[in-house]
Amino acid sequence: MSILIDEATSVLVQGITGYQGQFHAKQMLAYGTQILAGVTPGKGGQRVEGIPVFDTVRAAMEAYPIDVSVLFTPAAFTMDAAIEALEAGVKTLVIITEHVPLHDAMELMAYAKRVGATIVGPNTFGLVSPGKCKIGIAPNAIFSPGEVGVVARSGTLSYEIVGSLTNNGIGQSTVVGIGGDRVIGQSFVDVLRRFEKDPATSAVVLVGEIGGSDEEDAALYIREMTKPVVAYIAGKSAPPGKRMGHAGAIIEKGKGTYSNKTAALREAGVKVVTLPFEVATTVKAELSMLHLDPFYGLTWSMKQVDSIE
Amino acid sequence: MKLFEYMGKRLLADFGISIPQGTVCSSPYEAVQAFLRLKGPAVIKAQVLSGKRGKHGGVRMVDNEQDAFAAAQDLLQAKVQGYPVEKVLVEEKLAIDQEVYVSITVNRQSKCPVLIASAQGGMDIEAVPMDQIVRQNLDVALGLPVFLARDITRRLGVDPSSKPGKALAELVQSVYRLFMAVDAELVEINPAAICQDSVYAADAKITIDDASMYRNTYLPVVDEKTEAERKANQLGLAYVDLDGDIGVMANGAGITMATLDTITYLGKRPANFLDAGGGAGQSVTSQGLELVLAKKPQAVLVNIFGGITRCDDVARAITKVKKEQNSSIPIVVRLTGVNQDSGRAILAEAGVEVFDEMQLAAQRAVELAN
Numbered sequence: 001m002s003i004l005i006d007e008a009t010s011v012l013v014q015g016i017t018g019y020q021g022q023f024h025a026k027q028m029l030a031y032g033t034q035i036l037a038g039v040t041p042g043k044g045g046q047r048v049e050g051i052p053v054f055d056t057v058r059a060a061m062e063a064y065p066i067d068v069s070v071l072f073t074p075a076a077f078t079m080d081a082a083i084e085a086l087e088a089g090v091k092t093l094v095i096i097t098e099h100v101p102l103h104d105a106m107e108l109m110a111y112a113k114r115v116g117a118t119i120v121g122p123n124t125f126g127l128v129s130p131g132k133c134k135i136g137i138a139p140n141a142i143f144s145p146g147e148v149g150v151v152a153r154s155g156t157l158s159y160e161i162v163g164s165l166t167n168n169g170i171g172q173s174t175v176v177g178i179g180g181d182r183v184i185g186q187s188f189v190d191v192l193r194r195f196e197k198d199p200a201t202s203a204v205v206l207v208g209e210i211g212g213s214d215e216e217d218a219a220l221y222i223r224e225m226t227k228p229v230v231a232y233i234a235g236k237s238a239p240p241g242k243r244m245g246h247a248g249a250i251i252e253k254g255k256g257t258y259s260n261k262t263a264a265l266r267e268a269g270v271k272v273v274t275l276p277f278e279v280a281t282t283v284k285a286e287l288s289m290l291h292l293d294p295f296y297g298l299t300w301s302m303k304q305v306d307s308i309e
Numbered sequence: 310m311k312l313f314e315y316m317g318k319r320l321l322a323d324f325g326i327s328i329p330q331g332t333v334c335s336s337p338y339e340a341v342q343a344f345l346r347l348k349g350p351a352v353i354k355a356q357v358l359s360g361k362r363g364k365h366g367g368v369r370m371v372d373n374e375q376d377a378f379a380a381a382q383d384l385l386q387a388k389v390q391g392y393p394v395e396k397v398l399v400e401e402k403l404a405i406d407q408e409v410y411v412s413i414t415v416n417r418q419s420k421c422p423v424l425i426a427s428a429q430g431g432m433d434i435e436a437v438p439m440d441q442i443v444r445q446n447l448d449v450a451l452g453l454p455v456f457l458a459r460d461i462t463r464r465l466g467v468d469p470s471s472k473p474g475k476a477l478a479e480l481v482q483s484v485y486r487l488f489m490a491v492d493a494e495l496v497e498i499n500p501a502a503i504c505q506d507s508v509y510a511a512d513a514k515i516t517i518d519d520a521s522m523y524r525n526t527y528l529p530v531v532d533e534k535t536e537a538e539r540k541a542n543q544l545g546l547a548y549v550d551l552d553g554d555i556g557v558m559a560n561g562a563g564i565t566m567a568t569l570d571t572i573t574y575l576g577k578r579p580a581n582f583l584d585a586g587g588g589a590g591q592s593v594t595s596q597g598l599e600l601v602l603a604k605k606p607q608a609v610l611v612n613i614f615g616g617i618t619r620c621d622d623v624a625r626a627i628t629k630v631k632k633e634q635n636s637s638i639p640i641v642v643r644l645t646g647v648n649q650d651s652g653r654a655i656l657a658e659a660g661v662e663v664f665d666e667m668q669l670a671a672q673r674a675v676e677l678a679n
Contacts, residue, residue: 076523101521102415103492109420110449139646154563160614160667163645180562183420209563212417234566237573238582245547245562245584247520248417253435275574276567277668 001200002129002174003149003191004092004120005068009133012060012090013038014081015072016048020096024072024137025049031134036064039081057088070094070126070135078122079104086117093185094135095121102247105183112185119185123246124177125155136177138162146171148283149195151188152207153180153214154246157234161207161279168280170287173201180209180246188218196225203228203286205279206270210235211249211256219264228286229270232279233261310517313356315398316529317513321498324487326480327509331400340381341374343399350402353380357392358533360514361433365389370402403509406473408500409465410434411481412514413447413488415495422447422488424481428465430500453485472506480508491528492521537581537600544596546585553578554678556606556638558597560585560618568612571668575675580606585618594626602636607678611642612667620644620652628659639677643670 011028015021016038026049029035035051037060044055054060057069069090073081078097085093093112100122112119120127126136130143138155142163150165150172152158162175176191178184188206195201206229208215215233222229236258238244240251251257262272271282312320318328332343333356344351355367362368367389369380377399384397408430416423426443427434434442443464447453458478459469467474480501488496497514517528534542541548547562555572557579559565569579581604585597601609613623627642642663644652649665656663664670 075520099520101492101524102494102518103489103521106415106421107449114450152563154561154566156559156561156614157563157567160564160567163614182415182417187418207563209566214417217418232567234563234570236570237579238566238569239551242549242582243547244549244566244582249562249566275571275668277666 001198002132003194003198003201004118004127004174004176005129005133005135007032007132009034009067009135010065011035011135012057012064012066012069012085013051013072014040014057014069014085015074016040016051016053017043017046018072020137021072022048025051027137027140028134031140033133033135036066057085057090061088061090066090068092068094068135070096072096075099075101079108082108082119083111086112086115090117092118093120094124094126095119095179095185096124096126096136097121098123100181102181102183105181109183109185120176121179121181121184123181123184124179125158127174127176128172129174130172138175138177142166143175144171147173147200147202147287149173149198149201149204150175150207151191151195151204152177153209153248154207154234157276158207160276161205161232164277164280165205165283168284170280170283173198180248182212182248188214189221192218192221192225192229196227201227202290203230203283205229205283206231206265208233208261209246209249210238210244210251210258210261211246213256215261216264219268219270222265222268222270228290230279230282230286231262231265231270231272232276233258233265233272310519310522310531311358311533312513312515312517312529312531313358313396314354314513315356315396316531317515318510320487320491320515321483321510321513324483324490326483327507328513329400329403329509329511331398333396333398334381335385335396337378337381337385340397340399341378344371344374344377347399347401351377352400352402353377353384354398354400355384355387355389355394356396356398357389357394358531359390359392362389367394403502403504403511405500405502405504405511407467407503408511409467409477409503410437410499411484411501412495412497412499413484413493414497416446419446421449422485424453424461424485426461426465426481428467430502434499447485452489453482455482458482467503473503473508476506476508477501477503480510491515492518492525494518537603541583541597541600544593546583546593546597548584548600549582551579551581553580554607555674556580556601556604556609557612558583558585558601558609559612560614564612564614568610568667568671571671572610572675575671577675577678580604591622591626594623595630598627598630599634602630602634602638606638608674609638609640610671610674611640611644612670613642613644614646614667619647621648621655624652624655627661628655631659631661639674641670641674641677643667
């Protein structure tokens with residue numbers, strides 16, 4: 001198993017005829033993702049990589065069943081495109097677009113809550129359940145299937161860490177980018193809850209950064225978790241008041257600092273590492289501890305026995 | 310984008326909020342004229358983008374022409390918390406009965422606007438005890454209806470049926486309308502001054518969401534970036550000036566931060582933050598590198614983990630800049646991703662050191678900077 005997406009997930013690409021939309025639709029197809037349709041207003045009837053393009057999401061939904069829509073739309077039109085998808089009944093959105101206005105994000109999250117939909121992003125690299133499905137812009141080659149869940153705010157830093165997990169023989173159940181903006185759909189806690197429930201995930205890597213209080217909130221939830229968590233937080237050396245690339249990565253009035261976040265996580269029993277490349281070795285140690293535990297995996301294997309019978 | 314107090318007050322006035330009578334001045338002569346027009350005691354306030362101006366000598370009370378001239382002259386030559394003062398605001402001195410704090414900002418956790426208010430106005434809100442702060446999350450579908458404004462007024466200890474209570478409730482609603490209309494990250498009035506039957510915004514702190522500027526073109530533009538930051542911005546790169554010894558360029562905000570952290574961990578300090586973004590082409594990469602070199606750091610570390618960035622493009626950009634600038638500043642490159650082998654070959658030929666792991670490249674850059 002995995003979280004949010006798997007081999008059965010059917011995908012719509014909004015903004016499929018743009019440069020990024022076309023390029024990444026091709027990459028996702030190459031990964032094995034089931035992209036059934038695309039939408040670009042005014043481009044209905046065209047095909048991109050053989051995928052039919054529709055003018056509206058409703059038109060696409062009349063032709064195909066869609067589980068997830070991924071958005072490569074320009075920032076100024078992203079709220080409209082996202083609401084269009086939610087209104088048409090899509091239950092999960094992945095918003096890749098960067099620089100979505102903050103007020104648009106607030107309005108969008110309020111609407112998503114009303115219709116009971118899940119939003120990943122904006123400003124995310126997407127998510128990947130290795131070997132099954134990739135939605136977003138992450139490079140195809142770095143992932144490998146396995147038992148470690150990864151949740152992160154930043155794209156390239158996640159690639160760095162996932163790449164080193166893979167090189168160290170540690171596979172991933174699902175890798176989720178929650179996005180670098182201030183207002184985002186899925187928080188660390190939302191994703192951690194899913195990993196805690198997912199039988200295929202046995203440990204979690206959290207890649208955070210300075211700014212906001214999402215990591216501190218995560219620390220509170222991790223106290224209740226049964227699965228081990230390893231964390232790396234970027235931005236230790238960042239000065240206050242300066243936005244470090246991501247809209248959300250800013251220390252405001254002494255809040256969202258590195259020391260606050262790492263202290264809260266350590267107190268919750270998280271193994272916090274100082275440098276990115278230490279993640280893989282620490283996860284390896286945690287996993288070997290788990291597998292020494294005689295009761296580890298017991299409930300899981302009993303379930304498998306049940307299903308065989 | 311932060312707005313100066315006088316710009317913020319104009320916006321507040323546009324939305325029906327009372328502001329003290331006053332004039333923005335850039336010379337002591339203008340300040341005296343403005344003082345005379347007020348026909349009474351005045352406050353002269355330095356227009357800088359930092360808070361706590363009162364504590365740092367940026368606010369003066371004056372009651373005659375000579376003092377007005379001297380205060381304006383003094384402030385216009387001063388720096389307040391490192392910011393040079395280019396303008397002062399000369400305003401009537403209010404006869405204040407009570408000061409309250411009112412702000413609306415974005416609640417990241419709840420993903421909605423939040424109103425924060427306190428009857429303890431005029432002081433730093435961070436220093437006010439939690440039990441004296443009114444916090445109210447706002448639903449964007451509902452807005453801030455009149456009943457809620459009345460109840461917020463009540464919770465602030467002001468009778469909502471009294472004349473100042475009605476004025477305060479109206480101010481709260483106006484703040485929300487302004488917050489929504491200009492895509493604000495923050496609208497803060499500290500203090501809102503209750504003067505008999507009216508409520509005045511005695512200060513204004515407004516921050517606009519940078520991502521919304523394309524649709525708020527009527528707003529004034531305030532640019533607090535350094536020269537290098539402005540250049541990088543035009544190139545579409547995220548750049549922040551820092552004051553260390555090693556220049557840094559990487560692709561992606563998180564990995565750039567991690568690169569700075571690694572350098573700091575190894576005992577050196579980064580000279581800048583430069584996120585060249587995923588998929589940056591050859592010209593953007595070379596212009597970014599030129600920016601980094603312009604600060605004359607002791608060494609430069611380029612950290613590219615290519616997802617969509619092509620390594621051969623990056624390599625060509627680096628060798629081009631190295632050749633053109635003929636600079637003696639050592640450049641160390643970490644390069645992995647699409648077309649990495651040809652990229653590394655190009656760099657090796659030009660005599661640039663290349664590594665495939667970030668910590669090794671960082672170590673080498675730190676060695677070269679020593």
